[in-house]
Structures are given as structure tokens and as C-alpha cells.
Amino acid sequence: MNSSLLMLWGLWDDVYQRCTRLRYIEKGANIFRVVPLRYRGETLVTSDNQKIYNGDLIVKIHIHNYYFATLCKGVKDDLRLALLLRRHIMLSLPKLAAYLETMAERESIKGIVGTTMLHKGVQPLGFSISDVPMNWFFRYKRWYLRLLLRIIHPDGKRRVQTWNHEMPLKRVYMSKEALLERYGTNQSPTGDLL
Structure with a gap:
């Protein structure tokens, strides 16, 4: 990604941040931004057999795409990109757990939920995966995430064309x-993202 485009994206990201309820976990040092909200969708059964029902309070997680793009600047190799993403997710999950532990809504929160095309390899991290309904909102979100991939990835245009049917949007x-058992106070991150 060229410097001018990255600078413009940074300006847009700042405006976006001010216009949304997304909260930084640790600005400039964590790959996640979050917002507590009521879950809307089918019942989710987690890997530890907990259930998240429609209307339950969750922490919606978002990968901070602009921050990740700044980390990827100059990286051309797919493997290095995957390792970079893995490293930052592994560093970010314990801080996410610590953040959740301090939230006023902590007792009512049922879990963390995100929507992504980067879902391969997340199960060893403790995440469960399910399909999302392809309504207008998720179609728009998939289009937006594919656009971001084209921008962030050094060979993004070819990737989007090649992965057209291999990049389904999933809920993680x-x-x-x-989260607290795996990544909370005095826990070590476990699992691989590759």
C-alpha cells in the first residue's frame, strides 16, 4: 500500500472512530476494537458448550484494519503476513480479556463475537465458527472486507479474484x-493461527 493511500485511510479511520461506539483496547498496540451490544442472530453454541442467545449482551470484536495495514506496510510475502496477523492476535487476546474484566457490564456479558473472512485457524485459539445469513448487511460487509483485502494485501486484487468462492464470511x-480461562490474568496464550 502506498503512503498516500495509507495516510488518507488514517484520516478516514479517525473520523470513523469518532462516529462509532467502537472502543480501543489499547490504541496503537492492540489489533482489536470492541463495542458492547445486544447479539442479534441464531443461538450460538461455543466450544465450551455455553449458549449465546438472541438479545444477550456480547462484546463485538473488530479487527482494527487500519492499524493492521500500518503493520503490513512493506510486507510482500503471504507467510509473513499470516505470521504477523497470528502474532498480533496472540498478543491482543490477553489484553482483550483484561479489558473485559474491567468493563462495568462484565457480569452480563455472554461472550465475544466477530464477523470475518480471516477465520482459518481460529479454532485452536478457542473460537467457534458459524455461517452468517447472506442478507443485505452481511453482503455489504463481505464486499467491504474484500475491498480492504485488496488494499491491505500486496497482491490483493489477484487474491480477491482467486479466493472468490473460498472466502466466505463467518461468525467467530x-x-x-x-476467554478469561485461556487469556485472563496469569494465563498464557495457546493455539496457532496458521
Whole structure:
């Protein structure tokens, strides 16, 4: 990604941040931004057999795409990109757990939920995966994430064309208990993202 495009994206990201309820876990040092909200969708059963029902309070997780793009600047190799993403997710999950532990809504929160095309290899991290309904919202979100991939990835245009049918949008989620057990105070991150 060229410097001018990255600078413009940074300006847009700042405006976007001010216009949304997304909260930084640790600005400039964590790949996640979050927002507590009510879950809308089918019942989710987590890897530790907890259930997240429609209307339950969750922490919606978002990968901070602009931050990740700044980390990827100059990286051309797919393997290095995957390792970079893995490293930052592994560093970010314990901080996410610590953040959740300090939230006023902590007792009511059922889990963390995100929507992504980067779902391969997340199960060893404690996440469960399910399909999303392809309604207008998720179609728009998939289009937006594919656009971001074209921008972030050094060979993004070819990737999007090649992965057209191999890049389904998925919901990834984990119970609050599993997050705190795996990544909470005095826990070490486990699992691989590759």
C-alpha cells in the first residue's frame, strides 16, 4: 500500500472512530476494537458448550484494519503476513480479556463475537465458527472486507479474484468464560493461527 493511500485511510479511520461506539483496547498496540451490544442472530453454541442467545449482551470484536495495514506496510510475502496477523492476535487476546474484566457490564456479558473472512485457524485459539445469513448487511460487509483485502494485501486484487468462492464470511465467537480461562490474568496464550 502506498503512503498516500495509507495516510488518507488514517484520516478516514479517525473520523470513523469518532462516529462509532467502537472502543480501543489499547490504541496503537492492540489489533482489536470492541463495542458492547445486544447479539442479534441464531443461538450460538461455543466450544465450551455455553449458549449465546438472541438479545444477550456480547462484546463485538473488530479487527482494527487500519492499524493492521500500518503493520503490513512493506510486507510482500503471504507467510509473513499470516505470521504477523497470528502474532498480533496472540498478543491482543490477553489484553482483550483484561479489558473485559474491567468493563462495568462484565457480569452480563455472554461472550465475544466477530464477523470475518480471516477465520482459518481460529479454532485452536478457542473460537467457534458459524455461517452468517447472506442478507443485505452481511453482503455489504463481505464486499467491504474484500475491498480492504485488496488494499491491505500486496497482491490483493489477484487474491480477491482467486479466493472468490473460498472466502466466505463467518461468525467467530467465544464464551466469556473461555476467554478469561485461556487469556485472563496469569494465563498464557495457546493455539496457532496458521
